Amino acid sequence: MRRDLSAVVEPSRKKDGNIRYDLFEDQNEPGRFVFVEDWASVEARTKHHEHGPHIAHFHSNGVNNVEMTEFAHKLKRVA
Structure with a gap:
């Protein structure tokens, strides 16, 4: 899963309009x-x-390796 998700990071960063595209793993919930x-x-x-x-x-x-997908939170920068 890590490999599959990591593979979309660099191509996404190169897309027009991309400002930030980072992948994180929860320290308390590996995976x-x-x-x-x-x-x-x-x-x-x-x-x-x-x-x-x-x-x-x-x-x-x-x-196929994704067990669960949570809804995206759309945020607006405040400061």
Whole structure:
């Protein structure tokens, strides 16, 4: 799972509109991974998630190893 998720990081960072794309693993729950993403616009994020070839590849292959997906929290920077 770590390998499959890590494989989408660099291609995602190179996408137009990407500001930040980081993968973390919970220190208290090994195997629980969290992506932190920041995009210049909703359109850039949507294009990445719906049309990125590396994301499509993950959904065709690596997603089989995902036990559970939690809803994304969309945040707005305050300061």
